[in-house]
Every structure is written in C-alpha cells, then in structure tokens.
Amino acid sequence: MKMNSESQIIRTEYSELMKKSYIDYAMSVIIARALPDVRDGLKPVQRRTLYDMYELGIRYDKPYRKCARIVGDTMGKYHPHGDSSIYDALAVMAQDFKKGQILVDGHGNFGSIEGDGAAAMRYTEARLTKFTQEVCLSDLDKNVIDFGPNFDETEKEPVVLPMRVPNLLVNGAEGIAVGMATSIPTHNLCEVIDGVKAYMKNDGVTTRQLMKYIKGPDFPTGGIVVNKDDLLNIYETGQGKIKLRGKVEVEDLKGGKKQLVITEIPYTMIGAGIGKFLNDVCNLVETKKTTDIVDISNQSSKEGIRIVIELKRGADVENLKNMLYKKTRLEDTFGVNMLAVANGRPETLGLKQIIEHHVDFQFELATRKYTTLLEREREKSEVQEGLIKACDVIDLIIEILRGSKSVKDARACLVEGKTENIRFKFSISKKMAAMLRFTERQATAILEMRLYRLIGLEIEALQKEHEQTLNNIARYEDILNNYDSMAEVIMEELDSYKKEFGRKRRTVVENAEEAVFEEKKVEEQEVVFLMDRFGYAKTVDMAVYERNKEAADSENKYIVHCMNTGKLCIFTDTGKMHQVKVLDLPYGKFREKGTPIDNVSNYTSSEEEIVMICDAEQMRFAKLLFATAQGMIKRVDGKEFQVAKRTIVATKLQEDDRLVSVKVVNETQNLVLQTRNGYFLRFPAADVPEKKKAAVGVRGIRLQKKDELEHTYLFEEGTETKVTYGEKTVTLNRLKAAKRDGVGNKTR
Template identity: 80%
Template sequence: MQEEQIIRTEYSDLMKKSYIDYAMSVIIARALPDVRDGLKPVQRRTLYDMHELGIRYDRPYRKCARIVGDTMGKYHPHGDSSIYEALVVMAQEFKKGMVLVDGHGNFGSIEGDGAAAMRYTEARLAKFTQMAFLKDLDKDVVNFMPNFDETEKEPEVLPVRIPNLLVNGAEGIAVGMATSIPTHNLGEVIDAVKAYMKNDEISTRQLMKYVKGPDFPTGGIVVNKDDLLNIYETGTGKIKLRGKVEVEDMKGGKQRLVITEIPYTMIGAGIGKFLNDVCALVETKKTNDIVDISNQSSKEGIRIVIELKKGADVKNLTNMLYKKTRLEDTFGVNMLAVADGRPETMGLKKIIEHHVDFQFELATRKYKNLLAKELDRKEIQEGLIKACDVIDLIIEILRGSRSVKDAKECLTKGITDNIVFKSKISRKMASMLRFTERQATAILEMRLYKLIGLEIEALMKEHEETLANIARYEDILNNYDSMADVIIEELDAFKKEFAVKRKTVVENAEEAVFEEKKIEEQEIVFLMDRFGYARCVDVPTYERNKEAADSENKYVVNCLNTGKICIFTDGGKMHQLKVLDVPFGKFRDKGQPVDNMSNFDSTQEEIVYLCDAEQMRFSRIFFATKQGMIKQVEGTEFQVSKRTIAATKLQEGDSLVSVAVITDNKQVVLQTKDGYFLRFPASEVSEKKKGAVGVRGIRLKKNDELEAAYLFDEGTEAKAVYKEKEVVLNRLRIGKRDTQGVKNRG
C-alpha cells in the first residue's frame, strides 16, 4: 500500500497566495472593464450571447430570462441576478451615454424603481451595438478562448470600434481598488480620437478642445471646469455637479423653482432623499420661503417643482439647495481599467492611445483576413478564365477520364496515362496543363451555364474587382495613412448616424453662498414625558398649562430655542440635543422620541439627569455612582460641540446613580439599597475633572450599593421616601464623607 504523502506548508503563505489569486480574479475577471472594449466580462458575455442567439436589432425581442439563462449556462457561471442587472443597466438611457440593449417592458426608472422580473421583460441588441461592437466577429479580428467548462468559445474582447470606456463610462468595486469613469459625448470622443490619430504628440489640453468634459445622460452642470484638465491628465479627481434650476412666474407675483435636470449621482434613491431634505429645511425653519414641493417627473423628463412665497429671495434659496441638499454633488473620478492584463489608472490621452492601438490591431487582422480570401478568389478566378480559353480540351479530358482523380491529375500535373484522347495533339496539349489544386477543384465543380458569354464577362469583371480589392487591402496593410483613413472613415460614419448633442453644460460657476436666516432668540420650555417623547412650547403656553405640564412630564426645562439640552445617562455618557431639532408646537402635540433626535438609545441607556446646557456654564455638577464614588466637576468642561462625550469615568461594573447642580451651601445625603443614610456638607465633595473616577462618598457593606443621592439647602426641610416611609433628610445627623452612615430601620 502506498504511503500517504503530507505536504507541509506555512499557513500564512498559503492564505496570502489564495487571497492574491482571489483578488486578481475579481479585478481582472469580474469588476473592472477592459480598456479596449470598455466592458466588464458579464457585459461582454451577455452581448456576445445575444449575438450568438441572433437577437439582432432588426429581429423580434426575446425574453430576458432566455438571454440570462443562456449566458449563465454557456459563459458566465455566476448568479442570474448579476447577469440580469448588467443587462438592465445596458438598456437604461439615464445611466448609459449610449444604450447597448434595446429593452421592451419595465426596465426601471430614474427614480430608483427596479426593473420587472426577467420573465416579464424582453430585449434585443441595439443597432449601435450591432454595428460598433459585434460587426466583424466573423473576420477573426479578436482571439477566442474556451469558456469555463471548455464546451464553448468566447471572445477575449469584443471588436468595439468606438472608445466605449469613455462613451459609456464604468463603475466597479474590486479588491483594494475601484473604478469610476464618467460618460462622455460620442461625437466629441470620436473627434478627439481622430485628432490623436493625426498627431500622436497631441497634449491632453489640446484633446480637451474636442472633449469638453463629461456628458452625463441626466444632463446637469459641471461647475469646476478648471479642475478638468488635471482630472484628465491624472485619471483621478472630483467633478462638481449641479442640477439645472429654472425660475417660472406664477399668478399673483409668486414664483417657483423648477428642477429640470439632476446630477448624475442623484439617480435612484437620491431623488427621494432630495425631496425629504427640502422638507427638512422647511420643518427646521432653515427657510420660510418654500410653500410646496412636488415631483412631476414623467417619461418626458425630470420636473421637480418648488413653489415659493411672494417676495422670496430666489437666488439665496437656490444657493441653499446647492449647499444643503444633493442638488450639488461630487462625482469621484478614478479612470481605472485593465490594460495589457493588469489594472492601470489612465488619463484621457492614455485611454485614447490604447483605443487607437486596438483599432489598428483590429484593422490589421481584418484586412489580412480579407486579403487572404481575395487572393484565394483571385487564384480560382484565374483558373476559371484560363479554363474558358481551353474549354474544349478540358471537356475532352473529362470525357476520356475514368475517375475524378485521373482528371484532376491531368489538370494539375499533366499526367495523361489513364485518359483517352481523340488525337495526339490533344494529349500533348493536356500534358502541358498546370492548374493549382484549388483551380482544378473549381473547374471540376463548374457548371455548364458558366460558359455563356455573359457569365464569362461577369467572371472577368469580378476578377477585375478582386484585383482592385487586393491592391486596396495591400495598400491599407502596408501604409499607416491608408489604414488610418479607413478607421477615421468608419468613425465618421458612426458619428453621423449615432452622435447626439451634448446634454451636460461645462462651466466655471461661483461657489454657492447663501445667507442663513438668523433665528430670533426666545425663551421656551422643553417638555419630555416618561415615554421619552419630547416637544417644546412657548412660555405663555406653559404658564397656562403649568399644572398639567408638571404632572404629565418627567422633565420640564426652561431653555433658549438656540440652545442645547444635555442628557446624562447611567452609562456615564452625556448626549447633546439641539433645541431646534425638537418639534415646536402646541401643548397637546405628541412630540418626537429623543432617540430620533440624538445619539441617546433608550434600549440600552437610562436617563439620570436632563438639563439646559447653558445652565451648566456657571455651575458645578455633582456625580454619584452605584459603587459610592462621588465628585463635582466644573460645568464649563461640558461646553463641547460633540453630540456625545464621556461625562465621567466609571469603574468596572459601576453606573451613574445621580447627577445634579451643586453649590457650597448644599447638604449631601447618600442613601444605600440596604437603608444606610450619610449626610455631610457639599464642601467635602472633591472637585475633579470629568475624566476622573472621583472619591469614595460612603463606605458600603458587602452586597450593598448606592441607590440615591439628595442635595438640599442647609436650613430648609427636605424629605425622601425609603421603603414607602418618609425620611426627613435635614434631621439626619451630620457625619463625614467616606463613613458608613446611619442605618434607617424603615
């Protein structure tokens, strides 16, 4: 029996190699487009499969489920959803510069609605795709490779005739890298390619005379024109995009803003978010100029209408929308693609250079293939023409032959041994024949009607055309300028048939600046019930309903509408809540949960104390924890801009029990769970920083813990309830901090 062989290897080395293999597979074979055809593998395979199925632009639509299933079974062994999603995107005119698939049915909308299931939708290739992407696949212009199970062949790259990487852009996330290429105008890109072919020393700045900038299918305005040169030179950068806003006059002197184009980045859920953001500006009183907002978009295009109050400052409001919503957004550019088998970030010129090299490679292979076919045709035509001149001799050879083999040997080598001739002259002439194998086969297969005079004339004319084609193809293959002219001629044809006007405006716009309306400062009252719902009312409303407000709410805090509310929790945190974020209204309004307006989480924290942030500025704050630790902290330490901070340091297993404002004339009473009470002056509470644990306030017995802390003014009566019995705090004997205290028998 053969011994089992165990190969020992370092685990980290194995993991490193496996991860690198996986990463390269994702980068090269899934997430990034090829610079030559601008397609990811899933897009390339889907288009090729549709071509193979014969779903052309001039034929009936076919179910998308059929296309997806065939692509998955033959070429792309991944999930059907990824294939269908790629198919859908290639059919959406609001995502692609030039749609590659002609979709029939519900293929989603610009507002983020998904496409219908693949069993309902139908598709076929767009004419542009058929002409520019798949036209010469039968001319051996690209290499084919085996599919995943080696039962089919698929192209390594499609013979795309236009710079698709620029025209349709690309988006993809690989391992450790991502690509984001904006769409461009077909006509402009073609002009740039032609300019490069005429002068390969052309600079990026000169190319940008043709390519003005991105041309998004959603239109919009690029507002940082001066940054584009650097972006196109380096292949990376940020493009600032704005939606197009028009002002329309209404009855009564009112106006409305109409958004007719949106930034490309706002496609999908971004439109709904924009509407919500505008509503939020109104609700938070950032603007009082908006009366109504409605989305009137349809198949004809985007139309979002914002109705304004009479006398509204239109320019200021428009700038506010640019600054506070996604009506002005950033498109991050990273022109990363697979070039020569590896990922590379390229500028505009480099992408065009790769495209032109690919076009010359395609043209070379195409015309070599065409030349070979024409040379074969020429050989056969010359044989047939020669045969027509000696047709009587050939007929005599055929009639005198016993087999096709004998006749063929006579035609190609002049062997006449097994052939019966009418005369010695015929035999001698036959022995002089030297047709090629191809010519002899063509002669033997020739039909008698080819001997008609007109047919012979047609053959002569065809031969002349063949000779002209050979001369033309040889000139194209041997002359750079001739090949360049052919490529340019083809590009001009694509531009003439498929180019459209630019949709995106490129300019240098001023920074959007708006004057935020100053909020008039006023005193209000913050109310929060025991369920955590908070609201604000004005002071007169509170005064009128004081008794109900105090009894129904757990917290009642006087504050300024421009201020903040501080929430201290048992976990030792302090959350800040802007008063402006709290709903302001009528006394009986329900309000909104504090969780929704701050970082406070009622499922994991409990509120220990709640106060006005301004109140703490001139105060000292007292802290007491379950383990009996106490301290006082200057209130100014809590004047911070962060929404959440650590209010105090807690030891393991400890939690906050009490937080309150403290002064020197106060008396402190600490009460434990087991009923020990300790009273001492506030002056004995050590002043510490908020990051300190504090000092021990009371000595706790085993399994006992601090349950409550009380502060009251010396000389005033104060009471507390312990086990349903009243305890008069000011009658307790004054002791010292860090002692056991007095046991209350209940």
C-alpha cells in the same frame, strides 16, 4: 494515519498562505468582475451578456427575447456567478438615464430614474441595439479578437469585444473592487470621436488641446457642471471632483407669484436621491429655514424631470435657488477616479491615455481585420485565376474528366500533370494535360464548377469579379502597409458612427459662482425644554412656562432652561450621550403635543432609558457626577462633552452594568448613595475622584449580594433634605457621615 508513499506534506507559514490567498481573491475581483477593460469599456459580466445575445441571434432587427432566457444562457455558458448580477448588468445597459448610449434595447419595465427597480426577468424582454451590433460586435467573424475558454472549458468566449468607439468614455463606468474603485463619467459620442480623430492626426496633442473637442462630461440627465477650470487637472490625472447642479427655471404664475421648476437633475441624484431631495426641501420648510415655499410636487413623467416648487408672493428667488444648491443635493459632487484594466493590470488613466489605448486597439483590430480580408481575397483571386484559366482550356478539362476513373486521378492530372490513369481521345490532349499545373484550391474549384459558368456572360462576370478582387487586394495591402491609409479607414468608420448615432450635448459646462445665500439669523432667546413621560418634547417661551408652571411641572418628566440656539445633552443608561439642537425641536404653544425625542436625535427609546437631560452650554462650566448600578462613581469635567458629534460614549461601563445617575455636582456638597435594598451611604462629594469620560471610575459603595445602586442625592451642609424610601421618610443630613467605599446604613 496511513499515507501514500507518493503524498507530500508541504509546510508553509499560515500568514503567508492567507496573504497569497487574499491577494489572489483581490486580483480576481479587480480583473474578472469589478473593473472595465480600457479597450472596450466593459466589465466581464457586460461583455459576456452582450456576446451571448449576439450568439443567440437577438439582433436589433429581430424580435425581443425573454431576459430570463438571456440570463440563463449567459450564466450556463460564460458567467457562473448568479443570475442577479447578470440581470442587473443587463438592466443598467438598457437604462437611458444611466448610459450615454444604451447597449441593450429593453422591452418592459427596466426601472426608472426615481429609483424603481426593474421588473423580474421573467416579465421583461430585450435585444441588442443597432449601436451595439455595429459598433461593439461587428467583424467577430474576421479574427479581430482573441477567444479564450469559458469557466468549464466547454465554450469559447471573447477576451474583449471589438469596440469601435471609446466606450469607457461614452458610457462611463462604476465599480467597487477590493481596495480600489472606479468612477468614470459619461461623455458625448460626437465629442469623443472628434477627440480620437484629433489624436490620430497628431499623437503629440495635449490634454488641453483634446478638451477643445471634449468639453467635459455629458451626463444623460443633463445638468450643469459648474467647475470647468478643474476639468483639465481631472483629465490629466484621472482623479478629481466634478461639481454638478440641476437646471432650475423660474415660471411666472397668476397674481404675481412665481414657481421654481427643476427640469434637469445632477447625475448623482438618480434613484433614491430624488425622494431625498423632496424630503430635504420639506425639512427646510418645517425647520423654518425658509418661509418662501408654499408647495412642492414631483410632476416627472416619461417626458422628463419636472419638480415644481411653488413660492409665495414676493419671495427672493435667487436666494432660494442658492439655498437649494447649498442645503440639498441639487448641487452635488461626482467623484472621478478613471481606473480601468490596461494591459492586464488596474491603472488610473487620464483622458489622453484612454484615447491612446483606444487608438492602439483600433489599429490592432484594423490590422487583424484587413489581414484576414487580404488572405480571403488572395484565396479568392487564386480560385478566380484557376477558373479563368480553366475556361480557356475547357475542352481539355472535359476530356480529362470523361477519361478519368476517379476524382483522385482527375485531381492528380490537374495539379501535377499525371496522365497515366486517364484515357484521352487525342495524343495532343495528353501532351497538353501533362503541362497542367493548377493549385489544389484551383483544382477543387474546377471540379466543383457548374456548367452554367461556361456561358459567355458568366465568364465576363468572372473576369470583372477578378479585377475587383485584385483591386481589393491592392487596397488591403495599402491599408496594412500605410499608417495614413489605415488611419483614414478608421476615421471614416468613426464619422459614420457619429452621423448615425450622435446627439447633441445635454450637460452644460461652465464656471459658476459659489452658491451663497443669506440665512435668516435666529433671534437668540431663553426657552424652556419640556419632555413628558412618553418622550414627546417641545420648547416654549419663558413667559408661557411661568404662566403654566404648575401644570408644566406636574405633566413633564424633564424641564430644562436653555437658549434656543444651543444644544441639549441626553445621557442614557447605556453610557451614551446624544446631542439635540434646540432649534430642531418644535417651538410654540404650551398645549401642543410636541415631537418624539427619537425623531430629532440618535436616541432609541426601545433600547435606551434616559438618565438625565441638561443644557450643553451650562454643562461647560460644571462637573458631572456619574454613578452606575454596580456602585461605580466618578466626577468628569463638563468640557469633555463639548463635541460636534451627535452621539458619543459618555462613560465606560463594566460588563452587565448600566448608568443610573448623572448630576451636576460641586465639591461643597454631600453625596448620598441609596441602594435598592435600602442601604444609605453619606460622604463628601469632594471624596469622589475626577476622572476622564473614558474611565470606569471608583467604587462608591460596597453592595450586598443581589443589591444594586438605585439613587444618588446631593445636598448642601446645613440644609434639611428629605427623601422617601418605600413608606419611610429619610432625612439625608441626619445620616451619619462616613467614607467612600463603605457598606452604608440600612433604613429601619
């Protein structure tokens, strides 16, 4: 291969290259996608979407525009990462059940609190809210923030928006980056503003003192924060867990009945959580955990949440409320991790640090804003002084203009006093013109001045305007040179936002007692587990089984005697063991159909075949014999299967092997292995070595080509045991005793 003389081959360690590439990718996700900036509390996609709406002129007092137009424009100009991410961000900023202050005014279906998604972007419309326009996007024309190039360097986009309130606290944030995630709860705007003002008045304020103003999170869904004492540590470290409860009211009905009405839900229940809550309550009824609930209905509407649980007469209301807190997501945990991008790097911030960053940003915004305004006022003052001065010598200026051959000559005379190219009527005029020294900006204003400005009233107005300009200059200089003056201006703005956009707190913050409920103890009794060949399972009372023993034995594939408080172990041909609580199975009449075993366990009938079902408690004191289709066998101590998990790997299998038999065995028994082609091998069960459940085992029988182990039989010495193979009957105790790992004898 020919190579250009200028080309170079750079040798590098592959692992180093991969490490660098992955770190670059991770930082890109962290900084440019997943985490909000502490200054404006926005992720890049949110910032770009809001700025694009501002650029398109979709203001709060203008008509709505199609979301498809907004998404397309944002993607083409600023955010080339697909339309779904932009539309999802736009939809969330319009959902009042997720944001403390919505940033987008949505028109159409933008989803619901119950988890319904927003309609397609071609159907929905949006515009900026007044809050966004005045608090997030004001003063963009006053050089308050830096702009940077977009992805293809054809446009300029803001590095950060000039956010005037701590949006990171007000609207919270959620985001998953690479190796880190952020989860910040929403807060009340009025309280946050009070906290910012307290910090500005005394930057030595402690987190505890700030919490006199900021009581805790204020979720748009309301609810109750029940661990108030933990909030101080959460706000100091930026990490912790907030316990949330829904608001439950008790309503009296006719006939002495009562009903529980849930009017507020935990913030974490938004979306699919409501449906899951309804299912969980139904499960409590079905599993007989409670018999107090008569009916449950979701009567929620646009007016708010209303989930009604109707109770039977004489129900223990307090105990039931505590059960709902314990057994459902009516009490949930909100994990707090206040991670944000600060000074270009991800950082976990406490409450005071967030406010500190915000206040520093506000002073930077105010400094840049009033520096720009001061420059403009000084330019304006310069022009006004020139015009006032020109009005005093207007006759001379008119003479200069009439005697000039070009604008250039007139400008030179006004600025530098050059009179060579100008024809004057009077010599005194020439001497006076030579003394003129207007600035370039003043000269331009004089040359562009309209004649109506010479009216007496206009001159007076100009003088008053100049006085106002001088007052503005003095005020802006005072703001820029005096910390207290600038702080006062910022606090005045905050007060105006508080007055216009503030609302009452929705979430109650308190210390509540741990939810404790008395669970009715199940009376322990022996039952019989029955499962038919179709996989439908149930349990019945021992007496019921004894009365129907003949029918039960003939109709059911698996019959296991167990305690109703115990567990059953299901071994399958894939080498797995699934556990089922006996209480999860329907208990009742013999002729009831039961429930599919798939519904109460991780067992999947389409993928696995059951080998054995046994009682977990009985198995504790037994040894289990495992045998596979490839002839591998072993004994395993039953204690190894006393686990809490619902599903475990019960044995290790070789490639293309499957489990064919699991049986309870003791060393006094004889073992007979039978293959599909009719080979029988008998040897003492004691010859099977005991192994761990993770072992493959040892070979029990040497298989012929295209043969496999089909059955295992156990019998006691001296007992006659007969089995059927094909059309023949084989007496097991008459088989010749051999050793393990033999070929066996073929039936004739």
